Amino acid sequence: MTTLLISDLHLDAERPQATTLFLRFLRDEARGADALYILGDLFEAWVGDDDPSEVGGAVARGVRDLVGSGTPVFFMHGNRDFLLGPAYAARAGMQLLDDPTVVTLGDRRVLLLHGDLLCTADTDYMAFRAQTRKSTWQAQFLSQPLAARVAFAARAREQSRAAQAALKDAGTMETVTDVAPATVAEYFARYDVDLMIHGHTHRPAIHRIDANGRECRRVVLGDWYEQGSVLRMAGSDLRLDAMG
Numbered sequence: 001m002t003t004l005l006i007s008d009l010h011l012d013a014e015r016p017q018a019t020t021l022f023l024r025f026l027r028d029e030a031r032g033a034d035a036l037y038i039l040g041d042l043f044e045a046w047v048g049d050d051d052p053s054e055v056g057g058a059v060a061r062g063v064r065d066l067v068g069s070g071t072p073v074f075f076m077h078g079n080r081d082f083l084l085g086p087a088y089a090a091r092a093g094m095q096l097l098d099d100p101t102v103v104t105l106g107d108r109r110v111l112l113l114h115g116d117l118l119c120t121a122d123t124d125y126m127a128f129r130a131q132t133r134k135s136t137w138q139a140q141f142l143s144q145p146l147a148a149r150v151a152f153a154a155r156a157r158e159q160s161r162a163a164q165a166a167l168k169d170a171g172t173m174e175t176v177t178d179v180a181p182a183t184v185a186e187y188f189a190r191y192d193v194d195l196m197i198h199g200h201t202h203r204p205a206i207h208r209i210d211a212n213g214r215e216c217r218r219v220v221l222g223d224w225y226e227q228g229s230v231l232r233m234a235g236s237d238l239r240l241d242a243m244g
Contacts, residue, residue, distance in 0.1 A: 007199025108236070205220050
């Protein structure tokens with residue numbers, strides 16, 4: 001039996017091919033897996049569980065069908081869908097996970113994260129993250145009309161694109177938006193694990209590193225902009241593949 005881990009699908013109405021690929025994945029490979037873990041950014045944006053989008057509805061139905069077949073689905077918030085709440089999770093049959101969290105897969109403890117917490121060199125983003133994770137900020141935001149929330153999300157995406165363009169022009173894109181090695185080592189030590197799995201950076205790879213005098217592996221899940229990326233974990237065997 002295999003555990004499947006994915007992240008950074010960024011589903012929205014403008015990229016229907018990604019939604020089609022994901023729904024096919026739920027119907028085919030995911031059915032019969034031990035479990036499916038979605039480590040954030042399932043959606044390109046999420047402005048509240050009252051959003052009546054067709055993509056959200058189709059995904060909820062697909063995930064619920066998978067759960068009904070016997071494969072549990074676990075969801076961890078990303079930086080794009082951190083407002084996905086218990087109402088939508090219940091509608092889809094997903095179980096919510098804290099970020100970060102340690103789970104036991106097979107016979108080993110594994111640290112799961114979305115990955116943005118490791119990018120501590122991006123100080124502007126880390127400040128934005130700290131603000132938007134506060135319950136007071138979220139309650140105030142969710143109290144606004146749906147149209148205002150959608151407009152805010154669109155502005156935030158534009159600001160993110162502009163910030164990334166500025167980093168690229170300055171030649172600092174790679175260092176600022178990737179994980180900080182010292183932070184990675186800190187998380188390995190804090191949670192006493194030798195395997196970490198995350199997404200967010202869109203740099204899929206399996207890294208073998210020495211962290212605190214211990215050989216560890218850090219698996220980075222890929223995004224779904226061009227083709228799906230999935231980590232298949234069976235016992236101690238890890239296989240990170242593109243789906244297309």
